[in-house]
Amino acid sequence: MDKLLDFTDKTIIITGAAQGFGALLAKELAARGANLVLGDIKTEPLQALAGELKALGTKVIAQACDVGNETHCKAMVTAALDTFGQLDIAVNNAGIAHPLGPIETLSNEAFDKQWQVNVMGVQFGLRHQIAAMRKQKSGVILNVASMAGLGAAPLGGAYSAAKHAVVGLTKTAAYEVAADNIRINAICPFFTATPMVTESDMVSMAGGLEKAKATLARGAPMRRIAEPIEVVNAMLLLLSPGNTFMTGQAIAVDGGLSSM
Ligand SMILES: NC(=O)c1ccc[n+]([C@@H]2O[C@H](COP(=O)([O-])OP(=O)(O)OC[C@H]3O[C@@H](n4cnc5c(N)ncnc54)[C@H](O)[C@@H]3O)[C@@H](O)[C@H]2O)c1
Incomplete structure (x- = not known):
């Protein structure tokens, strides 16, 4: 295996691993030799995935x-520490969307939920992952933000606020821990065909999945939304054992959207 994509015996935490990016990333890392610690609130699909990976x-x-x-x-x-003795990589991927609406109509509850899951979910991960990694004097963390964390997300104001917070946490944490040989980056995907999009209100509002994809793709120079594997491949590159000097970055994976 090419050493840039060799995760043999790396211990890797992934949150939100039952479906979407998290599940696909788990499969790709398993295929490259990783030991996995997977978490999600959806325990049935999570256990099914774990069974599939164990069988391999x-x-x-x-x-x-x-x-x-x-x-x-x-x-x-x-x-991770009790079973594998170390924590090499953590991917704080779990996240939720909220009912779409103009900013003045968004509920306080939507903001509270975004804060608790999308922001504190990352902060709780960082707190305990960094504590372990500082002792080892090594580690890599990837936070899953969004293009909504780098710019406007029309009708998704609370999500955008939360994802901007994830970018801020990422940059600050990366600066603080860099001298301990810990790298922390964020990935900022454009709309991607995971269940977060394919099973959302956007599909019924647009009158079907293909119409929704076309509508969401309008602003993107590549004129399409992403396939999950395209974003997961970029995650692998960011986590690569060869990518040792990149830290504190919020990397857009956006079909060219942010090139303007
Ligand atoms: N799909 C996109 O268009 C897109 C674009 C940019 C960023 N993202 C981000 O990517 C990440 C993964 O999303 P996805 O697209 O795979 O969505 P998804 O809805 O398919 O998967 C998200 C997973 O997170 C889990 N989850 C939700 N709340 C949780 C909680 N409180 N604790 C633990 N797990 C929880 C869900 O059960 C699910 O398995 C999210 O942070 C999302 O905001 C997605």
Whole structure:
């Protein structure tokens, strides 16, 4: 295996691993030799994925984890250390959208939920992952933000606010821990055909999946939304054992949207 994509015996936490980016990333990392600690609130599909990966020979722990609950986030790190003795990589991927609407109509509840899951979910992860990694004097963390964390997300104001916060946390944490040989970056994908999009209100509002994809693609220079594997491949590149000097970055994976 090319050493730039060789994750053999790396211990890797992924949150939100039951479907979408998290599940696909788990499969790609398992195929490259990683030991996985997977968490999600959807425990049935999570356990099914773990079973599939175990059958292929991967060492996997799968546990219920609500990232809005600090005890659960700490337990993910404890599981990695107790079982595998180290934590090499953590991907804070779990996230939620909210009902779309103009900013003046968004509910306080939508903002509260975004803060608890999309922001504190990352902060709880960072707190306990960094504590372990500082002891090792090594580690890599990838936070899944969004293009909504780099600019406007019309009708998704609370999500945009939360994802901007994820970018701020990423940059600050990266600066603070860099001298301990810990890298922290954020990935900022454009709309991608995961269940977050394909099972959302946007599909019924647009009158079907293909119409929704076409509508969402309008602003993108590549004139399409992303396929999940395209974003997951970029995640692998950011996590690569060869990518040792990139930290504190919020990387757009956006079909050229941010080139303007
Ligand atoms: N799909 C896109 O267009 C897109 C674009 C940019 C960023 N993102 C981000 O990518 C990440 C992954 O999203 P996805 O597109 O795979 O969506 P998805 O909805 O398909 O998957 C998200 C996963 O997170 C889990 N989850 C939700 N709340 C959780 C919680 N409190 N604790 C633990 N797990 C929880 C869900 O159960 C699900 O398995 C999210 O942070 C999302 O904001 C997605």
